[in-house]
Amino acid sequence: xxxxxxxGAKVLGGEPQDxxxxxxxxxxxxxxxxxxxxxVIEADGKILLPGLVDLHTHLRxxxxxxxxxxxxxxRAAASGGYTAVFAMANTFPVADTAGVVEQVWxxxxxxxxxxxxxxxxxxxxxxxxxxxxxxxxxxxAAGVTVFSDDGKCVDDAVIMRRALEYVKAFGGVVAQxxxxxxxxxxxxxxxxxxxxxLGLGGWPAVAEESVIxxxxxxxxxxxxxxxxxxxxxxxSVEIVRWAKxxxxxxxxxxTPHHLLLTDELVRSYNPVYKVNPPLRTERDVMALRxxxxxxxxxxxxxxxAPHPHEDKDCEWAAAxxxxxxxxxxxxxxxxxxxxxxxxxxxxxxxxxxFKPARIGSLSGHGRPIAAGEPANLTLVDSAYRGVVDPAxxxxxxxxxxxxxxxxxxxxxxxxLRGRATVVDGNLA
Amino acid sequence: MQRHLISxxxxxxxxxxxxxxxxEEMARxxxxxxKKLPTLRGxxxxxxxxxxxxxxxxxxxxxxxxxxxxxxxxxxKGSSVSKGESLKDTALTLEAMGADAVVIRHHASGAPYRxxxxxxxxxxxVNAGDGTHEHPTQALLDAFTMRRRLVGRDAGLGKDLSGRxxxxxxxxxxSRVARxxxxxxxxxxxxxxxxxxxxxxxxxxxxxPCEVSYDLDAVLPKSDAVMMLRVQRERMNAAFFPTEREYAxxxxxxxxxxxxxxxxxxxMHPGPMNRGMEITAEVADSARCTAVEQVANxxxxxxxxxxxxxxxxxxxxxxxxxxxxxENK
Numbered sequence: 097x098x099x100x101x102x103x104g105a106k107v108l109g110g111e112p113q114d115x116x117x118x119x120x121x122x123x124x125x126x127x128x129x130x131x132x133x134x135x136v137i138e139a140d141g142k143i144l145l146p147g148l149v150d151l152h153t154h155l156r157x158x159x160x161x162x163x164x165x166x167x168x169x170x171r172a173a174a175s176g177g178y179t180a181v182f183a184m185a186n187t188f189p190v191a192d193t194a195g196v197v198e199q200v201w202x203x204x205x206x207x208x209x210x211x212x213x214x215x216x217x218x219x220x221x222x223x224x225x226x227x228x229x230x231x232x233x234x235x236x237a238a239g240v241t242v243f244s245d246d247g248k249c250v251d252d253a254v255i256m257r258r259a260l261e262y263v264k265a266f267g268g269v270v271a272q273x274x275x276x277x278x279x280x281x282x283x284x285x286x287x288x289x290x291x292x293x294l295g296l297g298g299w300p301a302v303a304e305e306s307v308i309x310x311x312x313x314x315x316x317x318x319x320x321x322x323x324x325x326x327x328x329x330x331x332s333v334e335i336v337r338w339a340k341x342x343x344x345x346x347x348x349x350x351t352p353h354h355l356l357l358t359d360e361l362v363r364s365y366n367p368v369y370k371v372n373p374p375l376r377t378e379r380d381v382m383a384l385r386x387x388x389x390x391x392x393x394x395x396x397x398x399x400x401a402p403h404p405h406e407d408k409d410c411e412w413a414a415a416x417x418x419x420x421x422x423x424x425x426x427x428x429x430x431x432x433x434x435x436x437x438x439x440x441x442x443x444x445x446x447x448x449x450f451k452p453a454r455i456g457s458l459s460g461h462g463r464p465i466a467a468g469e470p471a472n473l474t475l476v477d478s479a480y481r482g483v484v485d486p487a488x489x490x491x492x493x494x495x496x497x498x499x500x501x502x503x504x505x506x507x508x509x510x511x512l513r514g515r516a517t518v519v520d521g522n523l524a
Numbered sequence: 525m526q527r528h529l530i531s532x533x534x535x536x537x538x539x540x541x542x543x544x545x546x547x548e549e550m551a552r553x554x555x556x557x558x559k560k561l562p563t564l565r566g567x568x569x570x571x572x573x574x575x576x577x578x579x580x581x582x583x584x585x586x587x588x589x590x591x592x593x594x595x596x597x598x599x600x601k602g603s604s605v606s607k608g609e610s611l612k613d614t615a616l617t618l619e620a621m622g623a624d625a626v627v628i629r630h631h632a633s634g635a636p637y638r639x640x641x642x643x644x645x646x647x648x649x650v651n652a653g654d655g656t657h658e659h660p661t662q663a664l665l666d667a668f669t670m671r672r673r674l675v676g677r678d679a680g681l682g683k684d685l686s687g688r689x690x691x692x693x694x695x696x697x698x699s700r701v702a703r704x705x706x707x708x709x710x711x712x713x714x715x716x717x718x719x720x721x722x723x724x725x726x727x728x729x730x731x732x733p734c735e736v737s738y739d740l741d742a743v744l745p746k747s748d749a750v751m752m753l754r755v756q757r758e759r760m761n762a763a764f765f766p767t768e769r770e771y772a773x774x775x776x777x778x779x780x781x782x783x784x785x786x787x788x789x790x791x792m793h794p795g796p797m798n799r800g801m802e803i804t805a806e807v808a809d810s811a812r813c814t815a816v817e818q819v820a821n822x823x824x825x826x827x828x829x830x831x832x833x834x835x836x837x838x839x840x841x842x843x844x845x846x847x848x849x850x851e852n853k
Contacts, residue, residue: 284633292728295633295657295703300727364641365634409642411611413632413655 098514099123101131105139105475107465109441112141117471120513124467137509139475143441146449147179147210147472147510149461150422151271151349152246152325152397155181155212157203158196159188164402164492166203166212169422172400172491174209174517176422177474177507180453180461181210181400185217186247192217192228194236201238209517210510213458216240218259218270222248227259234266241457244271246325247372249307251277256311260320267457269347271323272311274332275373279303284413286359286374294362296412299374301329308332312339312346321345323455326399328354328373330383337392347455349397350384352421352428357381357497367408367415368497371401388447389438395452398425402493420491424484426476427503434478435504441478460513475509482506490523525832528640528649532660532708537684540711544668545681546828547821553590554824563835564593570623571597572614573652574630579795580652580662583819584627587826591835596621611635615644623647625834633657633700648833656698662794663704665825667712669818670749673790686713691743693719693775694753694802695764697726701794702753706734717743721775723764724755740775744784751792752777752802768801778804782812790814 100117107113107125114129115122155169164172166183173181183200185191191200197214204212216233220226222245233240243263250256250272259270280303285291287298308324312335315322324336327348339346353371358378361369369375387393401418408415429448433439439447453462463469483502486494510518517524525539535543553559569588571581581597588595600614611630618626625648628636633655640649653659671680674688690709696702696718709716716734718725729736737743744750755775757768765771772778777791785791791807793815799805807813 287727289728289731292726292731293703295655295700297656298727365637406610409610409612411630411632411635411638413634414611 099134100514101129101134101136102139102144102475103131103136105142105144106441107144108445109143112139115144115465115473117511117514120471122465122467122469122471125465137475142508143476143478144465145177145441145445145474145476146462146465147474147512148177148426148448149452149456149458150178150181150398150400150425151242151395151452151456153181153183153400153422154186154402154418155183155200156187156402158199162404166200167207168490168492169400169402170204170207170209170212171523172420172422172489174510174512175490175507175523176424177426177476177510178422179210179472179474179510179512180213180458182213182215182242182456184246185215185244186222190217190221191215192220192222194229194232194238197233197238197240198236209523210512211461213456214238214240215242215244215271218243218245218250219255224248224250224252224255227255227262230259230263230268231266234268241266241268242271242323243268244273244325246271246273249273249275249277251307253310253314257314257318260315260322261318264320269321269323269455271325272307273325274304274307274311276303276307283374285362285370286376288359288377290359290362294365296362301331301376304329304373305331305335308335312336312344315346316342316344321347324348326351326354326373326397327384327393328376328380330380333383333387333392337387340392347394348392349395350388350393351399352396352425353419353497354384355381355388355432356428361497365412367410367412368419368495370412370415370417371419372417385432385436385438388433389443395447395455396425396429397452398422402491403495404493408495418495420489420493420496423489423491424496424498424503426507427505428498430478430505431503471511471514473511474507477506477508478504480504480506527833529660529829529833530636530640530649530651531658532663532704532711534660535708535711537711537713540664540667540708541682541684543664543825543828543832544671546832547668547824548677548681550827550831551821551824554820560590560592562592563831564588564591567593567624567834568622569593569595569625569627569830570618571595572600572618572626572628573598574600574628574635575653577629577653579819580629583822584652584826586823587830590823591827591830593830596623611639612642612644615639619645619647625650625830627652629653631655650829650833653700655700657700658704659700660704660708661822661826661829662701663708664829665818665822666705666751666792666794667708668821668825669792669814670790673814674748674788684712685709688714688748689717689746690714690749690751691717691719691747692751692753693740693777695724695755695759696720696729696753697724699753705751706732710734719743719775721765724759740781741784744781745786747785747789749790749792750777750785754794754796754798755802757798757801772801776802776804777807779806782807782810792818794818
């Protein structure tokens with residue numbers, strides 16, 4: 097078995113230590129470890145994190161392989177320091193049967209760059225009318241525990257209630273894309289000062305907040321847990337904070353782009369800034385950062401949403417919603433949370449690895465960096481400064497809002513069960 | 525002036541006054557037996573219309589032709605995407621044909637901005653109305669009409685609309701005319717008040733340089749011009765207001781309401797009018813209503829815009845017209 101010694105890495109940002117990987121597991125963590133028989137990686141004070149886990153990735157396969165495939169998506173994930181991603185169900189066909197989730201799961205196994213845990217649709221065809229066979233997806237080889245109609249909201253209160261109740265039988269969780277459909281008909285961007293000027297259809301904050309309020313109350317009523325996808329407004333933060341204070345079993349995620357970008361960018365009418373939920377205001381951004389720091393928002397999830405060039409190289413209204421995010425997520429979190437003093441690296445590990453794995457009931461990921469644990473690790477050069485160049489992305493798509501922007505930090509190495517998927521910043 | 529005209533906000537006060545003054549010169553051409561200037565001979569103007577709008581298109585067409593430009597009308601009705609050809613490909617086609625200016629009408633807000641700023645074409649872009657965003661030449665022709673009526677045809681030259689009180693009534697939420705007018709009238713020093721039911725005022729309006737009122741009767745006596753916006757009857761199906769009659773009662777302009785306006789005040793409408801909805805026939809056909817005049821002024825104003833964007837520095841109107849301008853000094 098291969099031995100790898102990572103020498104002088106700041107584990108979770110702490111004092112420099114050596115980490116010895118033997119085969120698929122971490123053999124030893126300490127100082128002055130022997131390099132005998134091991135390949136040595138000089139970490140030189142880089143940050144060592146547990147392999148990142150993304151609870152919200154669109155891999156697009158099957159159906160939209162022109163945007164992304166499981167292979168290209170997992171290569172992008174590895175580049176960004178991820179060792180596991182949850183693949184959203186809005187593929188073509190929709191991942192609403194055991195057959196489709198097993199297909200995605202198998203493609204993940206074959207890719208070898210990171211583990212792929214399929215998410216199952218809550219309702220047949222994401223149509224919000226009839227429950228999909230949630231139990232069959234759970235019992236399949238894919239072992240689905242997270243269910244979501246993401247891209248669409250489970251807006252029918254009865255269907256949502258039943259789904260929340262039903263998945264209790266096997267410890268599942270429903271991840272809600274909170275968007276009241278009637279309030280967002282024709283919505284193109286955040287409703288506010290900027291939408292009024294630009295004449296673009298508004299996506300009001302209340303359309304998200306009202307659904308979250310309903311769903312935390314439903315979760316309380318039926319004693320289930322609920323997860324809120326891509327929370328984007330200050331008001332949503334207040335509702336989740338209140339729900340947690342009441343003991344409701346709710347978790348929430350925020351995307352990197354909602355931690356950094358605002359609707360002011362839409363003034364360019366450049367559809368690279370078109371995303372759902374939309375970019376909000378500075379006030380929302382600050383509330384989201386604070387909530388991520390204080391634990392009201394549990395995790396960062398990318399909502400990595402690849403689209404082909406032609407779907408963004410057009411007028412705003414005709415453009416697709418979404419941004420790629422796997423390869424820039426950690427840098428954005430370093431920029432918005434670490435360098436602002438809101439989070440330390442242990443806090444980043446909690447929000448980008450430990451907690452997402454727990455929410456998704458994913459074993460083998462989000463584990464402590466300690467002897468005997470699986471060697472899923474990410475080494476980060478936090479001193480690095482670089483300008484984002486999408487031409488270098490591993491993703492098949494280039495729809496990043498950060499092109500030309502300087503961001504800190506770079507993943508230099510990623511290890512998936514002891515095997516390097518990224519070495520010196522390049523895919524292995 | 526900037527190279528394109530996308531938003532009324534692109535214009536400074538001096539830009540706007542220059543356009544209005546130039547439009548006055550152009551208007552004089554319309555009084556001649558031969559209504560044509562050689563200014564844009566050999567230049568190509570493309571009218572790229574993704575949305576039906578015969579009025580605006582023929583206005584631009586007449587303007588370009590009176591300046592002797594070659595005019596190509598490109599009607600891409602319906603969604604560009606549903607037709608399978610993107611805005612980009614259409615733009616590249618026009619570029620290959622050598623368009624010096626593209627006048628674009630599009631159902632998507634921001635499409636002219638994208639056309640001007642994506643590197644697809646080199647020519648000047650004129651926004652002829654984009655979605656619910658802006659319609660800057662409409663605002664210019666409205667300002668031209670107001671200046672003529674409120675300040676005077678010759679007395680107005682070089683002047684703006686300082687201190688004039690303009691009221692815009694109706695579906696502000698969906699109106700590109702309202703957005704452009706608020707911006708341009710503010711630039712020209714006017715005080716703008718929007719009047720509409722709260723459902724038809726956009727969230728975020730508080731950042732606009734204007735007042736908002738829900739009470740038409742209270743605003744009318746303090747108005748120098750009242751601009752009635754077209755209100756689509758279908759809006760009531762989306763619960764913006766209960767019924768046509770209720771809308772007309774609360775926000776429509778009829779003879780009784782018009783009588784509350786100061787004597788000198790004018791009624792404006794960008795057309796097409798919904799008689800009986802936002803405006804009664806009595807008002808629409810009265811001498812105070814400038815709707816038909818606005819159409820005529822539209823051609824002069826669009827001539828001025830095309831001339832200033834494309835024509836460069838030589839005088840637009842030579843010999844006798846210039847002489848008249850001299851006389852007026």
